[in-house]
Amino acid sequence: MAVTPAPTGTAPPGPATRRAPAGGALGLVKRFLTLREGSIIVITVITIIFFATSANNFMTGSNFKTLLPYFAPYAIMAAGEVFVMINGEIDLSIGAAYLFIPFWFHEVHHWGLPLIAALVVALLTAMAIGAINGFFISVVGITSFVATLGMLFVLDGITLVMSHATPVSMPSTSATGVGTFAQIFGAGTYSEFIWALAIIALLQVMLVLTRWGVYTVAVGGNRLGAAEAGISVRLVLIRNFVMCALLAGFVGILEAVRTTTATPDPSASNDILFQAISAAVIGGTLLRGGAGTVVGALIGALFLGVLHDGLVIKGVSANYLSLYLGLAILIAMIANTYVSRVRSGSGRG
Amino acid sequence: MSDLDNVHDAVERLEWDERKEDDNPFKRWRQFTRRSALTGGAAGLAALALEACGSSSSGTTSKAATGGGSSAASIFGGSGGYKFTMVNHVTTNPFFAPTQTGASDACKLLGCSYQWTGSQTSNVSEMVNSLNSAVSAGVSGIAVSLVDQTAFNSPVAKAISGGIPVVAYNADVTGNPRLAYIGQDLYKSGQLLGQRIAQLVPSGDVAMFIATPGSLNIQPRINGALAALKATPSITPHVVASGAAVPQELSTIQAYAKGHPNTKGMFAVDAGSTQSVAQTIQQQGLKGKVKGGGYDLLGPTVTLLHDGYIQVTIDQQPYLQGFLPILQLYMYKASGKITGIADVDTGLKLVDASTVAPYLSASAAKFTK
Secondary structure, rough: OOOOOOOOOOOEEEEEHHOOOOHHHHHHHHHHHHOOOOHHHHHHHHHHHHHHEEEEOOHHHHHHHHHHHHHHHHHHHHHHHHHHHHHHOOOHHHHHHHHHEEEEEEHHHOOOOOOHHHHHHHHHHHHHHHHHHHHHHHHHHHHHHHHHHHHHHHHHHHHHHHHOOOOOEEEOOOOEEEOOOHHHHOOOOOOHHHHHHHHHHHHHHHHHHOOOHHHHHHHHHHHHHHHOOOOHHHHHHHHHHHHHHHHHHHHHHHHHHOEEEOOOOOHHHHHHHHHHHHHOOOOOOOOOOOOHHHHHHHHHHHHHHHHHHHHHOOOHHHHHHHHHHHHHHHHHHHHHHHHHHHHHOOOOO | HHHHHHHHHHHHHHHHHHHOOOOOHHHHHHHHHHHHHOOOOOOOHHHHHHHHHHOOOOOOOHHHHHHHHHHHHHOOOOOOOEEEEEOOOOOHHHHHHHHHHHHHHHHHHOEEEEEEOOOOOOOOHHHHHHHHHHHOOOOOEEEEEEOOOOOOOHHHHHHOOOOOOOOEEOOOOOOOOOOOEEEOOHHHHHHHHHHHHHHHHEEEEEEEEEEOOOOOOHHHHHHHHHHHHHOOOOOEEEEEEOOOHHHHHHHHHHHHHOOOEEEEEEEEOHHHHHHHHHHHHHHOOOOEEEEEEEEEEOOOHHHHHHHOOOOOOEEEOOOOOHHHHHHHHHHHOOOOOOOOOOOOOOEEEEEEEEOOHHHHHHHHHHHHH
16 A cells, blocks of 8 residues: 655644753743743742842741741641542531541540640541541532531631530640650741641642542542543542641641641631632642642742731731732732643643 | 820821811711820820920921821931831731721831731631731731631741741730730630620620630630629520631521520620621610620711610720830830830720710711712
8 A cells, every 4th residue: 555655854844843952041930931830830939039139027036936827737738628629629628627626625635635646646536527528529419619608607606616616725735845746746946837848749749640639630630531431520529638638737737836826716717718729729720620739829828927927027017918918819810810821822831 | 194294195187187188977087086095094104205206396287297107217216217017817807997097097107117917717827827928028016816826826926037027916925925915805805894784784694605615816805704704693594606707606696695584684795796786786676685796896886886776885996906016116226125015904884875976976877979
């Protein structure tokens, strides 16, 4: 059979050749910006430079220590939320888990379990909460927004009932000092930061290199296709919700140990919910699912934390703080959107 | 009267400063609370402090606002240009609007500036972060409302050991190394209310409403009231939690009143519940049959007190809770840490039908627009 010989000469020009590498530094910048996290890194750096130049005492060692609790907790919660959001779902109960689990930890310890055992029980309970969420969403079929909203109210109510609306003091802490357990789990100056870095690194590796992460992206991008390809969609959804609730409960314990009390205030925890989701979205995870980045969630949380800390250091009063935070978030997202066009234009998607 | 000349002078200066502002109910309320605070409970203290500042009383008042600042620095010493931070647990709560006015007025008089920050939702974590940020920023002094038993202990200790004075206002705890507390003695105010309840209701069932039991800024009040009521065994108090938001408080109290027709008295220990008690007595036609009272001076509370639906409320002078911390921190810095700090009880002032009239005129103006 005669085979049409391939045309001589070079292949016809197409997208492949349009992407000729630009020279030197510009090429590097372009490649950097095509990272999903590229734009938010640029914006965070600009914000840091702004505060460093306009507020003295921002770039000091003591302020770095102050800055850590502004973003480390939210980074961890946002990281868990990223996995859920990549699936195209959302978990609104992370604030309530953040509120409830420290109380549960205190209760279980009060019943007589030693510290580590109480911690393990509390974290297992957080995982159970996530599993219930996942069950309602993937097996029963309720939309994630509604299911996790219901769980939010249930957990808030359980917390208030259990605690009689009274704050409790966390184990291993007292008015005079903190024990080793507390030092590791939140009270030490760098403890939250180290936990955040470790968890972010672990989760980013999971997202990019393991089957867990790859299946998550597949289910998020094309649920039907993933199911047809043999991925167990239910399992993927449930384990992502489990991880999300686990991380939220863990952060709740870290923060309660850091401030030495757990306060049963649902309005505060709703605030935390918004911050965590904002960090995830600003960091580059799409609300519609299919794509996301854990490192971006860390940078997003850092951006929000730097903004908040910097504005307080500059002496901005509470009412203006909300205004500036909102404006900064809008500007950051506008920049994000423009830069993401660079990314899609370059074909890396 | 001569002692208060400087105080009146200062009040006039501040009002002259505001002459360009539009006349609105908030402005009148602010001017009223300032006047009553500076010429009322703290007249002596304010007069003493302002005697030193008031050297330019013969100058034109437009110069006085800036003149007040430079003359304060020249009188007290120190470098001036101080920046203070006030950390609050409910930054947007209207109860603290006079507090912010007080702090702002003190800053205008003394030539310094202040920052109002903290949390909107009593989020202790956020408050601790704001306090630490203020320490990092190296502000000249910090005032914080201590709404948690232990969470603020080490941040405040760190601030003080770093050379930044810290005072507490509005809410206090034992075991915290703050330099002073400016605010209401919560337990004592509860005792005073309890004694007044015993006078109003000789015997029978009395309901005591508290918004959120366990909250550090209201639980001691109810504890004090119950302790004082123990001296009158013919009264049976019932403690009821009313809820964190005013609409919820109103529903709870209305339901309670309907369900307990034998109640002789309904009293509350927070602003929202007091307003709801007054409104419930009015709406259910219980005037005269049920005695009522509580705390703070929300608009409906004051109006209904004047009209006789409730009998007593307690003024904790929120204006002073902003004015005095700034004044104390300024003097502490300017004098080189020698003097300035003192505990101040801002509010054991019982307001009843005979003394409510001045409050009413300000809030009536507030409501006519």
